[in-house]
Amino acid sequence: MSLLIGKHIHSVLTSDDDVKGLVKGRVFPLVIPEGTDRPFVVFNDINVVGEYTKDGWIGDTTQVTVMCVADKYESAADLAENVRITLEQSKKHYDSYTIGGGELKKSADAYENGVYVIVLNFEFETF
Structure with missing residues (x-):
């Protein structure tokens, strides 16, 4: 069920009032649409390791x-801090699995290319 983490991250970040206030719904998995206004959030490199x-x-x-x-830079830093807080508090139980x-x-x-980028690497436990 961890393969659904992208749906969870998108849902959590687009529904949080603080993040939403900064990016106005501009949260993207993998690909940023051409001409997208900044600031925005993009997430990728989802890596799942099973525990047995x-x-x-x-x-x-x-x-x-x-x-x-x-x-x-200040805008990127404010956004990164809000994303961090939101994802660290994003525990959620779905029908068939739970995300810590x-x-x-x-x-x-x-x-890079005239913009500031703050990269955050997260780890989630799912069961």
Whole structure:
């Protein structure tokens, strides 16, 4: 069920008032539409690793990269902080699986093609 983490991340980030106030719904999986206004969030590099015992599957560890992109560093930093808080508090139970809140494992910032990018690497436990 961890393969559905992208749907979870999109839903959580587009429904959070603080994030929504900054990006106005511009949260994208994998591809940023051409001509998209900044700031925006894009997430990719979803990596799922199954956790097993001799009795079978017990859950997954899922890693996701989230990039916060803006014209000004301060805007990118504000967005990254709101995304972090939102995903760390995003525990949710769905019909057939549960997603634990995300844990920030690593971050980095960069200036690329005239924009500021803050990269957040999260890890989620799903079961």
